[in-house]
Amino acid sequence: MNDFSDIPPLPLADWDVLISGTGVKQSLLAVALCRAGKTVLQLDKNSHYGGSAAAFYSLSEADAWAARVNSGDEVGITNAVVVSNVGEGVGGGNGRGYTLSLAPHLIYWHSSVLEMLRRADLTDGFSWYAVGSWWVCLTDEEVAVPAVATGTGGVVGLAEIGVKAAKLASMTGKKRAGWNKGRKKKPAAKTALEGGEAAVGGMTAQGNGESPLRKVDNFREVPCTYEDVAWSKDLTDKDRGQLGEFLRFVVKYNDPTDQKFTQIFEENRQTSLQTFLSTTFPIPPFITTSISSLTLFPSAPSDITLEQALPRLAAHFTSLGKIPDVRSSAALTIAYGGSAELCQVLSRAAAIAGGINVLGRGVKSLCSNETGDGNRKLEAHLESGETVYADWVIGEASDLAKEVKTSGGKSVSRGIYVIETEISWLFEQKYKDENITPAAAVAVVPGDDERAPVYVIARSGVTGECPRGQCLFHAVTESSYEDMNAAIDKILQTCSPLSGVLYSLQYTVAAPSPEIGAEDGAVILDPLTQDIALQGSVLEECLKIYEEIMGTREGFMDVSEEVRRMKEDMEE
Amino acid sequence: MADPTIKLLLIGPSSSGKTALLLRYVEDIFDTDNATATIGVDFKVKKLSVKGKLHRVFLFDTAGQERFRTLTSSYYRNAQGEVEKYAPPDAVKCLVGSKLDKSTSSRIVRTEEGRALADRYSASFYEVSSKTRENVKEPFVDTVTRIVETPVLVNGGAGAKRGTTALSPPVVSFNQREPPPKSGCC
Numbered sequence: 001m002n003d004f005s006d007i008p009p010l011p012l013a014d015w016d017v018l019i020s021g022t023g024v025k026q027s028l029l030a031v032a033l034c035r036a037g038k039t040v041l042q043l044d045k046n047s048h049y050g051g052s053a054a055a056f057y058s059l060s061e062a063d064a065w066a067a068r069v070n071s072g073d074e075v076g077i078t079n080a081v082v083v084s085n086v087g088e089g090v091g092g093g094n095g096r097g098y099t100l101s102l103a104p105h106l107i108y109w110h111s112s113v114l115e116m117l118r119r120a121d122l123t124d125g126f127s128w129y130a131v132g133s134w135w136v137c138l139t140d141e142e143v144a145v146p147a148v149a150t151g152t153g154g155v156v157g158l159a160e161i162g163v164k165a166a167k168l169a170s171m172t173g174k175k176r177a178g179w180n181k182g183r184k185k186k187p188a189a190k191t192a193l194e195g196g197e198a199a200v201g202g203m204t205a206q207g208n209g210e211s212p213l214r215k216v217d218n219f220r221e222v223p224c225t226y227e228d229v230a231w232s233k234d235l236t237d238k239d240r241g242q243l244g245e246f247l248r249f250v251v252k253y254n255d256p257t258d259q260k261f262t263q264i265f266e267e268n269r270q271t272s273l274q275t276f277l278s279t280t281f282p283i284p285p286f287i288t289t290s291i292s293s294l295t296l297f298p299s300a301p302s303d304i305t306l307e308q309a310l311p312r313l314a315a316h317f318t319s320l321g322k323i324p325d326v327r328s329s330a331a332l333t334i335a336y337g338g339s340a341e342l343c344q345v346l347s348r349a350a351a352i353a354g355g356i357n358v359l360g361r362g363v364k365s366l367c368s369n370e371t372g373d374g375n376r377k378l379e380a381h382l383e384s385g386e387t388v389y390a391d392w393v394i395g396e397a398s399d400l401a402k403e404v405k406t407s408g409g410k411s412v413s414r415g416i417y418v419i420e421t422e423i424s425w426l427f428e429q430k431y432k433d434e435n436i437t438p439a440a441a442v443a444v445v446p447g448d449d450e451r452a453p454v455y456v457i458a459r460s461g462v463t464g465e466c467p468r469g470q471c472l473f474h475a476v477t478e479s480s481y482e483d484m485n486a487a488i489d490k491i492l493q494t495c496s497p498l499s500g501v502l503y504s505l506q507y508t509v510a511a512p513s514p515e516i517g518a519e520d521g522a523v524i525l526d527p528l529t530q531d532i533a534l535q536g537s538v539l540e541e542c543l544k545i546y547e548e549i550m551g552t553r554e555g556f557m558d559v560s561e562e563v564r565r566m567k568e569d570m571e572e
Numbered sequence: 573m574a575d576p577t578i579k580l581l582l583i584g585p586s587s588s589g590k591t592a593l594l595l596r597y598v599e600d601i602f603d604t605d606n607a608t609a610t611i612g613v614d615f616k617v618k619k620l621s622v623k624g625k626l627h628r629v630f631l632f633d634t635a636g637q638e639r640f641r642t643l644t645s646s647y648y649r650n651a652q653g654e655v656e657k658y659a660p661p662d663a664v665k666c667l668v669g670s671k672l673d674k675s676t677s678s679r680i681v682r683t684e685e686g687r688a689l690a691d692r693y694s695a696s697f698y699e700v701s702s703k704t705r706e707n708v709k710e711p712f713v714d715t716v717t718r719i720v721e722t723p724v725l726v727n728g729g730a731g732a733k734r735g736t737t738a739l740s741p742p743v744v745s746f747n748q749r750e751p752p753p754k755s756g757c758c
Contacts, residue, residue: 008639049644057645125614125646336646344644351635351642352614358640563612570617 020395027346045362053103055340059095132438409511454487
């Protein structure tokens with residue numbers, strides 16, 4: 001697969017646009033520009049798709065990548081540590097049957113990225129799975145369950161929004177949206193609770209009637225639905241009222257018709273989430289920890305400003321209850337590697353729209369085309385010895401032979417762990433009347449004064465990324481590898497002490513470099529951030545570049561009229 | 573949406589006539605002037621009646637990605653993919669030798685060689701000409717029939733819902749009759 005010696009030369013030297021790299025942004029732009037009628041050549045110096053959002057399709061591929069990291073060949077990534085407890089027999093020795101993704105992104109239902117994919121007619125190219133609950137590790141002392149728990153007083157403030165949410169949920173339940181068209185009604189992950197591990201954890205459903213807030217030892221489900229808030233026994237009625245009011249604030253903070261909330265927001269933009277939640281809407285610290293986990297920032301609540309937190313929380317709460325057949329879920333993820341799969345499907349979409357992708361051919365140098373052929377503005381020399389001319393060249397600095405600048409920001413530690421059991425409690429359906437079983441979940445081990453929290457994105461075998469009966473943990477933190485390992489141990493120890501880690505790959509990603517924008521006529525992309533959810537800023541950056549090239553944002557990713565007609569004909 | 577659907581992939585070297593066969597089969601077009609590498613859409617749909625039951629066959633073309641060996645692994649997956657995610661060992665395969673209309677002397681693969689290759693991979697074997705229409709329908713009809721006769725593919729083993737997709741995309745591979753580009757099969 002890495003032998004490109006007999007690959008033919010490029011069909012043309014002359015292009016409207018040369019894109020170097022096959023990451024998320026590069027691939028989005030390739031599709032958009034091809035569909036807009038530009039001639040596009042998309043290259044990648046690697047022999048695989050995805051760049052920093054790539055996936056490895058066997059453990060030995062992951063090992064090889066780790067070796068490249070440690071010899072300094074992967075820009076911005078350092079200190080790869082592999083620990084393998086895989087016996088000889090597993091997967092024929094090279095560990096096939098795994099998809100270890102560097103970008104297992106969650107995608108919120110209410111996100112500009114998903115909206116764009118829908119409009120671009122691209123959602124059918126993926127297997128979408130629901131992301132289940134968020135779980136936070138909190139001890140009984142931290143929660144300090146109050147003596148008087150149930151009552152009705154505090155629920156009153158919630159009644160209105162709760163009812164609204166329930167209505168919305170039942171409405172959307174009726175029309176089946178594109179993402180899960182034709183799926184089996186109950187995906188096979190629903191084998192839970194049969195193995196020995198469930199007995200060890202001992203799941204207890206708290207609360208009342210139809211909406212239990214789940215707890216497995218110290219891992220507590222974050223009260224995220226309105227039903228949760230209304231019924232959790234961890235909350236006093238006073239807390240319930242405050243939390244309800246805060247959630248109302250979250251969905252209205254930038255609604256100009258709500259002067260009270262917009263004013264509170266303006267006054268507290270730079271206030272930390274922790275301070276804000278202990279003063280303006282005073283709720284107990286453990287709930288602050290839970291709320292903070294929904295932002296997916298790998299920082300302590302005291303380091304997250306309200307301005308940063310609110311758009312994230314709003315994305316969560318406006319998505320909640322909207323996904324057909326799984327109202328307790330707010331986000332989706334793409335099977336077979338998250339954004340790694342996204343890059344591949346987009347590259348194919350670009351090819352379908354007339355683009356050419358070539359792997360294993362990087363840009364060696366780039367200059368303006370003053371003496372060369374034709375009237376193209378830029379001249380790129382490739383590692384293969386070929387020369388290409390283009391009006392536009394787009395890529396990350398590291399893919400365009402440009403200097404990569406670093407910033408002094410915090411680096412992020414990441415880890416991919418193959419767990420030898422399926423940890424089924426993480427992927428249980430929350431409500432009996434839901435038709436979709438989650439294939440991913442978020443578990444958070446909060447930090448303390450010295451340590452940042454550790455986020456663990458768990459992905460089940462249903463995603464196709466590991467054999468059934470196992471699961472994958474993707475850890476993200478600003479803390480150390482030791483803290484990351486400790487967090488993984490905590491999840492395994494508490495819930496499934498017999499489970500071991502079969503394989504782990506840890507690595508460190510440098511803080512993103514400062515924005516460059518353009519250099520010598522080339523468009524320089526910001527490296528993809530290490531965010532756990534795919535951010536709208538990714539799309540925004542692409543739109544900006546598209547506008548620069550096409551003169552308008554209109555028509556971004558639009559399917560041509562001719563193709564749309566062809567598709568309609570086939571639907572009949 | 574009630575008709576069962578089947579996903580067929582066309583794979584093979586560049587310029588072996590995959591798109592030509594696809595367009596001849598689905599739309600009965602043979603366009604020598606406009607030999608583009610792509611068909612502009614992800615797949616074409618053909619309705620096919622097998623044993624009295626109508627099936628919707630989704631025919632996926634490579635979009636020219638085989639040219640630089642950049643076909644994505646996602647191409648091989650079931651579009652509405654359920655679960656069987658590993659290499660499809662039970663996919664139904666059919667080997668097709670194209671450009672049957674060319675004279676025997678210009679062929680580099682003889683019929684017996686093609687048949688022997690197909691046998692080795694438990695594939696059926698056809699020689700076709702998109703230009704003259706000869707044998708164009710047979711490989712598709714045969715492949716779909718064999719899929720329909722393999723319940724694990726049609727029902728998705730675990731019981732696929734809504735009459736949807738076979739789990740493993742059956743594969744139609746191409747064989748080369750003409751002096752090919754240097755590479756062999758993808």
